[in-house]
Amino acid sequence: MITPQLASTASIEKHIWHWQGYKIQYTVMGEGNRPLMLVHGFGASIGHWRKNIPALAAGGYRVFAIDLLGFGGSDKPPLNYTMEVWQELLKDFWAEHIQKPTVFVGNSIGALLSLMTVANHPEIAAGGILINCAGGLSHRPHELNPPLRVVMSAFNRLVRSQITGKIIFNRVRQKPQIRRTLLQVYRNREAVTDELVDILHAPSCDPGAQQVFASILAAPPGPTIAELLPKVQHPLLVIWGADDPWTPITGAKIFQQAQEKGQNVGIVPIPNAGHCPHDEVPELVNAQILDWLVLLGLS
Numbered sequence: 001m002i003t004p005q006l007a008s009t010a011s012i013e014k015h016i017w018h019w020q021g022y023k024i025q026y027t028v029m030g031e032g033n034r035p036l037m038l039v040h041g042f043g044a045s046i047g048h049w050r051k052n053i054p055a056l057a058a059g060g061y062r063v064f065a066i067d068l069l070g071f072g073g074s075d076k077p078p079l080n081y082t083m084e085v086w087q088e089l090l091k092d093f094w095a096e097h098i099q100k101p102t103v104f105v106g107n108s109i110g111a112l113l114s115l116m117t118v119a120n121h122p123e124i125a126a127g128g129i130l131i132n133c134a135g136g137l138s139h140r141p142h143e144l145n146p147p148l149r150v151v152m153s154a155f156n157r158l159v160r161s162q163i164t165g166k167i168i169f170n171r172v173r174q175k176p177q178i179r180r181t182l183l184q185v186y187r188n189r190e191a192v193t194d195e196l197v198d199i200l201h202a203p204s205c206d207p208g209a210q211q212v213f214a215s216i217l218a219a220p221p222g223p224t225i226a227e228l229l230p231k232v233q234h235p236l237l238v239i240w241g242a243d244d245p246w247t248p249i250t251g252a253k254i255f256q257q258a259q260e261k262g263q264n265v266g267i268v269p270i271p272n273a274g275h276c277p278h279d280e281v282p283e284l285v286n287a288q289i290l291d292w293l294v295l296l297g298l299s
Contacts, residue, residue: 030057045072
């Protein structure tokens with residue numbers, strides 16, 4: 001028997017939706033009236049929510065999750081990828097498949113994308129749940145000290161090169177390297193399983209994956225959290241793994257400041273968790289999400 005917390009990727013049924021001529025993979029589970037839309041982060045996919053989808057569906061929600069264009073089982077065309085492209089994708093998916101005020105739930109870049117959607121399209125949203133929210137799709141130059149700015153600029157040129165780009169991509173997508181990266185950003189080392197490594201590795205073998213990687217590393221960062229927050233009309237829940245080395249919990253300060261100004265923002269630090277607490281300590285994160293939804297009457 002598969003419990004909600006221990007469901008594997010294989011137990012989640014996948015579907016294909018056609019968007020602007022591209023195949024987009026998604027899943028839906030649950031018969032509840034309130035829809036939730038789960039949005040993964042960079043390099044991830046629907047499978048990164050495998051420990052959350054069944055539990056949230058069992059909690060009485062209709063749970064959607066999508067592979068963003070360029071990731072997972074979705075097509076990987078040679079485009080200029082931006083946050084705005086993915087925002088349009090989410091909005092169009094909502095119009096075709098959901099059509100009810102939705103709580104958008106995201107991790108990392110997916111959290112920033114969820115915040116964008118809630119801020120810019122309040123008519124389709126009921127709230128947002130942001131898990132270790134990234135500050136941008138890429139680093140803004142002023143966020144880097146001058147030496148690191150030079151290094152990142154050189155690295156981006158190498159990644160975009162037809163020759164060195166393939167060498168770099170083939171190196172970072174190797175399973176041992178994926179595992180090493182995960183062990184840097186996951187506090188719970190037991191959550192770094194062979195299944196998780198396979199989930200992240202498999203899409204990197206698809207045609208076009210290397211070009212997507214290069215495009216995203218060179219992409220504009222998108223809007224800042226500071227620009228988006230004043231436009232948000234719906235409640236937000238901010239969940240943050242307290243030991244995240246990529247997006248440290250100090251990044252939650254801007255949400256705390258919004259809360260102090262009277263904005264409806266809940267903030268929950270998750271101890272002993274890193275960048276992906278929904279995957280590291282899913283029982284705790286699922287409970288926080290369900291409790292918050294009930295508290296706000298979003299059930």
